[in-house]
Amino acid sequence: MTGPSAFYQSQGPGSGVFESTELTRGPWDPAGQHAGPLAALLARAIQRCVGLDPDPAGRLVGRITFEIMRPVPIATLSVEADVVRPGRRVDMVSASLRDAGSGEELVRARGWRLRRGTVALPPGLSSTECGAGRPGAGNGPPPPPDELEADPGAFFPTGHEIGYHTGMEYRFAAGSFVEPGPAVCWMRMRQPLIAGEEPTPLERVLIAADSANGISSALDFGAYLFINVDLSVHLHRLPDGEWVCLDARTIPEPTGLGMSDAMLWDERGPLGRACQTLLIAER
Numbered sequence: 001m002t003g004p005s006a007f008y009q010s011q012g013p014g015s016g017v018f019e020s021t022e023l024t025r026g027p028w029d030p031a032g033q034h035a036g037p038l039a040a041l042l043a044r045a046i047q048r049c050v051g052l053d054p055d056p057a058g059r060l061v062g063r064i065t066f067e068i069m070r071p072v073p074i075a076t077l078s079v080e081a082d083v084v085r086p087g088r089r090v091d092m093v094s095a096s097l098r099d100a101g102s103g104e105e106l107v108r109a110r111g112w113r114l115r116r117g118t119v120a121l122p123p124g125l126s127s128t129e130c131g132a133g134r135p136g137a138g139n140g141p142p143p144p145p146d147e148l149e150a151d152p153g154a155f156f157p158t159g160h161e162i163g164y165h166t167g168m169e170y171r172f173a174a175g176s177f178v179e180p181g182p183a184v185c186w187m188r189m190r191q192p193l194i195a196g197e198e199p200t201p202l203e204r205v206l207i208a209a210d211s212a213n214g215i216s217s218a219l220d221f222g223a224y225l226f227i228n229v230d231l232s233v234h235l236h237r238l239p240d241g242e243w244v245c246l247d248a249r250t251i252p253e254p255t256g257l258g259m260s261d262a263m264l265w266d267e268r269g270p271l272g273r274a275c276q277t278l279l280i281a282e283r
Contacts, residue, residue: 003162006195007037007207011076016045017100020074023191025163027156027214028227033072034164038097038107039231040193040207042066045081046093046111047202052086053115059091061202064111065232072107076100089115127237127269142245144267145171145186152185153177156214156221167191168208173245175215182249183215188242201238205264208244209233209274212262216248223283226250226258228276239266252280 004021011017018041026034043064048056078100085092090112097107123129152170155177168187175183187208193199199207210231219226248262258278264271 003166004191006192007167008041008077008194010194010196016080017076017078018194019076022074022160022162023164023167024074025158025160027158027163027165027221028225029071030158030160031073033074034210035066035068035072035107035228035231036164036207036210037167037193038072038077039066039109039210040199040203041077041079042081042095042097042107042109043111043202043206044193044200045079045095046109046113047200049081049083049093049095051083051091051093051113052088056113058116059113060116060238061111061235062114063232063234064109064206065230067108067230068106068228069108070104070106072097073099077106084110127271141269142173142184142186142247142265145188145243145245148173148186168211170215172215177215177217178221180218180220181216182247184245184247185211185215186243186245187211188244201240204242205235205239205244205271206233208246209262209264210276212246212248212274213250213258213260213276213278215246216250216260216262218250218252218258219280224252225279225281225283226252227279228260229279230277231274232276233264233272233274235264235272237271239264239271240268241266243267244271246274250278252278256280 008018024033081095148171171186173184245265246262250260252258260276
């Protein structure tokens with residue numbers, strides 16, 4: 001099976017306009033996008049936005065929240081970002097994803113960026129130190145991806161061969177797409193976010209984080225909807241390497257409200273957490 005070589009094609013350096021490919025397709029609507037790629041696209045804009053520091057690489061994104069205002073079509077999109085709260089040590093950047101044709105806002109994101117520094121900490125506190133505490137949503141550190149089966153098993157029956165699920169590689173340590181309940185899954189990108197660009201660590205973790213409710217679905221995909229209306233990611237460091245692991249669980253309620261919660265890992269240790277507010281409904 002062949003498919004696009006990237007999730008998005010840029011219309012030119014600095015243009016902020018991107019053509020979506022079929023790799024962005026989500027499971028709920030064949031014409032709609034999975035929120036993972038668009039979260040990474042907005043995170044890219046937030047990361048690159050120039051504030052008081054002339055070099056945005058001097059700041060680290062500590063928290064980023066995405067509000068999904070409307071379903072995002074597989075179409076031409078525009079992205080813009082601005083510093084809305086400047087600061088010497090911390091700033092907040094707001095980014096907006098719009099339909100390039102109509103100008104309609106589809107997703108809004110806000111991220112806190114913290115100035116990178118060097119801090120002398122007591123031993124045993126950093127997440128990557130040998131013997132440091134590693135609390136998780138599951139049973140501790142996940143096994144590394146090279147110890148797990150490369151075949152993730154069946155995906156949700158969407159009826160489409162190409163989509164987000166083919167743009168990503170999955171290795172489950174626990175659970176599966178079609179097995180209800182908590183799951184632990186390593187993920188990495190098969191294709192770049194934007195053609196011709198090497199994905200950044202922030203893009204790698206954001207494109208995966210939105211999958212928490214998918215890998216840990218508590219309900220039958222054929223009988224229920226469990227769609228997230230937002231995504232909030234807190235990070236205490238960025239991942240090393242290509243793999244990001246989600247230790248996730250989903251909690252649905254009979255009121256139609258639900259939530260997913262995932263601890264994020266790389267092969268060195270924990271990274272942060274991702275949470276989603278879910279709409280639960282019968283089909």
